[in-house]
Amino acid sequence: AQTVTQSQPEMSVQEAETVTLSCTYDTSESNYYLFWYKQPPSRQMILVIRQEAYKQQNATENRFSVNFQKAAKSFSLKISDSQLGDTAMYFCAFMKHSGTYKYIFGTGTRLKVLA
Amino acid sequence: EAGVTQFPSHSVIEKGQTVTLRCDPISGHDNLYWYRRVMGKEIKFLLHFVKESKQDESGMPNNRFLAERTGGTYSTLKVQPAELEDSGVYFCASSQDRVYGYTFGSGTRLTVV
Numbered sequence: 001a002q003t004v005t006q007s008q009p010e011m012s013v014q015e016a017e018t019v020t021l022s023c024t025y026d027t028s029e030s031n032y033y034l035f036w037y038k039q040p041p042s043r044q045m046i047l048v049i050r051q052e053a054y055k056q057q058n059a060t061e062n063r064f065s066v067n068f069q070k071a072a073k074s075f076s077l078k079i080s081d082s083q084l085g086d087t088a089m090y091f092c093a094f095m096k097h098s099g100t101y102k103y104i105f106g107t108g109t110r111l112k113v114l115a
Numbered sequence: 116e117a118g119v120t121q122f123p124s125h126s127v128i129e130k131g132q133t134v135t136l137r138c139d140p141i142s143g144h145d146n147l148y149w150y151r152r153v154m155g156k157e158i159k160f161l162l163h164f165v166k167e168s169k170q171d172e173s174g175m176p177n178n179r180f181l182a183e184r185t186g187g188t189y190s191t192l193k194v195q196p197a198e199l200e201d202s203g204v205y206f207c208a209s210s211q212d213r214v215y216g217y218t219f220g221s222g223t224r225l226t227v228v
Contacts, residue, residue, distance in 0.1 A: 004157070033214060044118070045206065045219040091158065100171040101213035102148065105158040 002027040004094050006106035013082045014114050020067075021077045021109050023092030031097040034068065034075045039089040039108075048090070051075065053097075082113045117141065119220035121207050127226045133195040136223045140189070140209030144218075147190050148210075149182060152222075153203040161205075164190060197227045 003026045013019035025034070036048040051059045051068050058066050063083075067076045079086055092106040120139040128134050140147050149161040161180070162172040166187035175182070179198070184190040194201050204224050210217040 037219075042221065043204075044221040047217070050215075095214065097214075100160075100163050101146075102160040102163060102171065102174075103150070103158070103217075104160075105150075107155070107157045 002029070002094050002096065002104045004092050004104050004106040006090075006092050006109050008109045009107070010110045010112070012112045012114055013079075015082055015084060017082055018078060018080045019082055019111065021079075021090050021092075021111065023075045023077070023106055025073050025075065025092075025094050025104075027073070027094065027096070029096050033095040033097065034066075035093040035095065035103070036064070036066070036075075036077045037091045037093060037105075038086075039091065040085075040087070045091070049077065079111075084113050084115060087111060087113045119207055119209050119218050121205075121220035121223050123223060124221065125224045125226075127228060128197055130199055130227055131196045133193065134197055134225060136192045136194075136205050136225070138190045138192070138207030138209075138220060140207070141211075141218055144209035144211050145187070146210045146213055147184060148208045148217075149190070149192055150206040150208065151203050152206070153200070158206065161192075194225075197225075199227050201225060202227045 005024045032053045034051045037045045038048045039045045049061045063080045065078045089108045091108045093103040147164040152158040160174040163170045164184040181193045204222045206222045208219045
């Protein structure tokens with residue numbers, strides 16, 4: 001069975017600074033996807049970034065980038081130039097490339113960006 | 116394009132009562148998923164529909180939960196009778212492609228007292 005672990009329940013960062021959220025996972029699958037989702041206080045979850053496991057290059061989306069270490073089963077999210085609108089719950093998620101294509105989520109990290 | 120709509124947004128019911136949650140997916144999305152987050156814990160998969168058929172209901176906690184998807188359009192999740200441990204946020208998501216284009220609703224916060 002797959003598991004996803006987010007070891008930081010809460011974090012804070014000053015506006016304009018950089019913060020890294022940690023995520024580790026466990027799987028015996030060789031082909032899978034990893035995701036970071038953001039859930040602002042309005043509660044709709046929004047996809048931040050996606051990584052295909054077969055790709056060695058780390059995914060980036062504007063101020064968001066990941067450090068994907070497949071051998072270590074680590075998938076951290078770096079937010080550069082943090083903005084007040086980045087305040088949210090962040091969930092790391094795993095999806096197997098077969099079957100139901102359902103997410104396995106971590107417990108989330110609550111990030112607060114301070115003015 | 117309208118998003119995934121869930122209602123009610125909040126529901127407070129007494130233990131033993133029945134509650135029905137509804138999810139309207141994005142039009143044309145064959146895949147519909149239900150997930151649940153119990154306070155402080157991870158978001159867990161409940162079940163997956165493809166059109167009106169249940170493809171995977173391995174995450175349904177027990178037979179007090181009944182999910183339906185009428186005509187492959189909207190879906191309902193009924194809890195009967197509700198127990199205290201059913202409290203949490205219930206999320207619905209839909210997608211046309213199973214990996215890409217997954218869209219979540221805002222969730223229904225269920226509180227059983």
